[in-house]
Amino acid sequence: DAGVTQSPTHLIKTRxxxxxxxxxxxxxxxxxxxxxxxLGQGPQFIFQYYEKEExxxxxxxxxxxxxxxxxxxxxxxxxxLLLGDSALYLCxxxxxxxxxxxxxxxxPGTRLTVL
Amino acid sequence: AQKVTQAxxxxxxxxxxxxxxxxxxxxxxxxxxxxxxxxPPSGELVxxxxxxxxxxQNEISGRYSWNFQKSTSSxxxxxxxxxxxxxxxxxxxxxxxxxxLIFGTGTRxxxxx
Numbered sequence: 001d002a003g004v005t006q007s008p009t010h011l012i013k014t015r016x017x018x019x020x021x022x023x024x025x026x027x028x029x030x031x032x033x034x035x036x037x038x039l040g041q042g043p044q045f046i047f048q049y050y051e052k053e054e055x056x057x058x059x060x061x062x063x064x065x066x067x068x069x070x071x072x073x074x075x076x077x078x079x080x081l082l083l084g085d086s087a088l089y090l091c092x093x094x095x096x097x098x099x100x101x102x103x104x105x106x107x108p109g110t111r112l113t114v115l
Numbered sequence: 116a117q118k119v120t121q122a123x124x125x126x127x128x129x130x131x132x133x134x135x136x137x138x139x140x141x142x143x144x145x146x147x148x149x150x151x152x153x154x155p156p157s158g159e160l161v162x163x164x165x166x167x168x169x170x171x172q173n174e175i176s177g178r179y180s181w182n183f184q185k186s187t188s189s190x191x192x193x194x195x196x197x198x199x200x201x202x203x204x205x206x207x208x209x210x211x212x213x214x215x216l217i218f219g220t221g222t223r224x225x226x227x228x
Contacts, residue, residue, distance in 0.1 A: 033214050042119075042206050042218030043160070056215050088158055094214055104214060106152075106160040 002026070004093050004107035012113045013081050021076040021110045025093030031055075032074040033104065034066060035090040043090055049074055078112075086114045117142045119209050121219035128197050129227050136192045136222045138207030144168075149183065149190045150208040150216065160206070166190065197226045 005024045013019050025032050031050040035043035048056035049068035063079045072093075078085055088111050092104040118141040128134045140149065151163040164174065166183050174181050178195045194201055204223045208216045 031214055033216075035216075040220075042208075042220050043216070045215045045217075048214045050214075056213055058215070090158075090160065092160075092214075092216075102214075103150075103162055103165060104216065105162070108157065108159045111158070 004091055004105050006089075006091050006107040006110050008110060009108070010111045010113075012115065014115050015081055015083060017081050017114075018077065018079050019081060019112060021078075021089050021091075021112070022073065023076070023091030023093075023107060024073045025091075026095075026105055029093035029095050029105070030072050031094045032068055032072065033092045033094075034074070034076045035092065036060070037088040037090060037109070038084075039087070046076070081114045083114050086112060088112075117144075117147075117209055117211070117217045119207050119217050119219035121205075121207055121222050123222045124220070125223040125225070127225045127227065130198060131196050132226075133193060133195050134197050134224065134226075136194075136205050136207075136224070138190045138192065138219060140188050140190065140207070140209045142209060142211065144211045147209060147211050150210075151181065151190075151192050152206045152208060152218075154204045154206060154221070156203075163192075163205075194224075197224075199226050199228055202226045 033048040034046040037043040045058040047066045052068045066076045068074045088109045090109045091107045094104045120139045147168045149166045152160040182191045204221045207219045
């Protein structure tokens, strides 16, 4: 069975541009979460979507947005990129019900570099 | 507020040595869950173990063992007879009744042959 997949693997953008990152959860998983991992730090929670609704949001500016599609895949959008947005963006999926004891499975991440 | 502290930034050992990675957490919730993840250079987070706040039994899985102590809010991870393949960054994480994981800053383990 395929794990969580993310695209693209790597991305280079310049300041002020917009970026869209994509995530496909494990088949049967309805919850998708996004994390940002800056070099040398632990992942920071950005969003969680469950059944196409936003269920949680971390402390990130409104330049960050996301959505979940009917097939449970998800997109993370970042507008007006800043140098500080350079990071590894991780997507995780989990089997419902969301929350609690259920394990999250992480994808390989998208490494975004902003120049 | 919830917080996870991994005070050890980097640990270096020689193969076959035992090594313990420390994790201290803070939460006001009575029900919570603790996790350890391994992040090799490829970047993908690999799940190692989870524990809920009502289960203080220690666990052993092969060369890995975990010691959960609510009295000290600690969830430490020990690798016995370390191997070069254990070299990675290890994260301890905490969550309550949502999918939001609170990660520590990680401990980089280097195992030399």
